Amino acid sequence: METAVDRAADTSPWAAPPDERTVPYAVFTDPAIFDREQARIFRGPTWHFLALEDEIARPGDFKSTFIGTTPVVVTRTRDDQLKAWINRCAHRGALVCRQARGNARVHTCVYHQWAYDQEGRLRGVPFRGGLNAQTGMAADFALDAYSLTPVRVSEYRGLVFGTLDPASASLEDYLGPLMLPWIDRLFDRPVEYLGCTRQYAKSNWKLYYENVKDPYHASLLHLFHTTFNIYRSNMQGRTIVDPRGLHSIITTTPREDDNTAAAYKAAGIQTYQEQAKLHDASMLRVRPEFAEQTSNNIHTLFPATVIQQIHNTLAVRQVLPKAVDEFELVFHFFGYRDDDADLRALRLKQANLAGPAGYISMEDTEATELVQRGVTSSPPGDASYLGMGDETRDQQSSLITEHMIRSFWRGYRGLMGWA
Amino acid sequence: MSAEPDDLLLYFRIDRLFAEYCACLDEDRLEDWPGLFIEDGVYRMVSRENHAHGFPIPLLLLDSRGMMLDRVHSLRHANIYQAHRYRHAISGVRITARHEDAIEAASSYIVVQTLGEGFTEVYQAGSYYDTLVDTPAGLRFRQRLVVYDTARVKTLLATPI
Incomplete structure (x- = not known):
């Protein structure tokens, strides 16, 4: 249904045909685009x-x-x-x-x-x-x-979704056969809600959605990983996108023969500190509980849901836009009903990793605010550049790639009527 | 606490401990902060919302002095966040229970934060629920439970409250 608000941002901020490697900053700053998103995406055929x-x-x-x-x-x-x-x-x-x-x-x-x-x-x-x-x-x-x-x-499987558009496809069709197995993997048992954390960012909600589809930043922005030798970009990775470009998943699984430390040192990457050791590493103990014990599983379900498994900490994140330059982020933490006392205690302790104060998540909202502050008042046509990861090669096993973000914007343009 | 202590003296000792605690966090002496806890002391931050409903997920849960030192080390060397300064104001301190070897105390706090741009704003309000023990070094925290009212954390929380 077209409304007056819709027509206000009727023209795509991308030139035609769109350059897939650019994102006009107007999508992060223009209130008319924000209103159009509410009409066409959030009140549209999405779950x-x-x-x-x-x-x-x-x-x-x-x-x-x-x-x-x-x-x-x-x-x-x-x-x-x-x-x-x-x-x-x-x-x-x-x-x-x-x-x-x-x-x-x-x-x-x-x-x-x-x-x-x-x-x-x-x-x-x-x-x-x-x-x-x-x-x-x-x-x-x-x-x-x-x-x-x-x-x-x-x-x-214990997740409750809603849609404002009576014409939306079924939830299962919306999520699709490539994404459902990743939900099945974490929701194969009854879950127990453990509470939530909330944080408020002065930035556009899509900057956060770019962030959770961006494995390139993981070892560079989140220095906790590299400082304490937890995450390296040569971990075995997956970056899978659904055919419409909307949803995607990143997983990382540690390799047995990790020699990244030497590679980082040789490349002179400053995030590597050889001697850093935790006084108390109890938080980083992992209790294997899945057939493949990924260290990270960041599953984005367009437009505002992120399912997280980091070590043994499990959460569903909800991205709630509030204004063109504000959003709230809610982490719903959960465990399994059959957790033993040790595993439950470990999940609570690993909450230190994620959430507003998390060792490997606190920088994300900070980064989105840095972009928001940077792009405010940028001239029309000014755009970001997403060139990492060559489309001519398989991207699905690379962690140094921006292909999931490019796919996200493709799906976004489609829903906004700007394809 | 062995003999029932004189209330005035006890309140004074609590006040001195809290003043030292605030100075560690407000005057960028983070490395001294874990020393105000006993070796297996616990620092736990939980939202009022979770606390009221009995949901256990913490914002921070550091259950040894080692974990607290790691938090400080990570803030100094690993994590990225805006330069900021807190000012703690603690009020309404009251002793809520006395045990053989410990006392319990409750108080309210307001923390204002000043960022690089030069604005100061209320960053968080909430309650402290403490278990305090006597040690040769003085009164120390066995546990500090921070129940924060400000459910929406502004951007992020780096430095403990």
């Missing part, structure tokens, strides 16, 4: 992580969250159905649910106490029939015409 099923395990449990900038509540009904609705009262548009999470049979808007059931159906309106001699609601008013706007929900 968004809303919650782990375990977060809303009991009937009545609910969680407030967002799809893009749209406030959404996801809940489990008394008959064990997963339902979601836009958190906007059908009366005057106020937020109905004001809590982050909880348990409720009825959701009542505080403004005029319109009351909705767990499925978002309007159940009661005060003074509907009037009061004494005063008239009530309009004669043609019908309760069932004023329900909360339903959000389509689909659950896959």
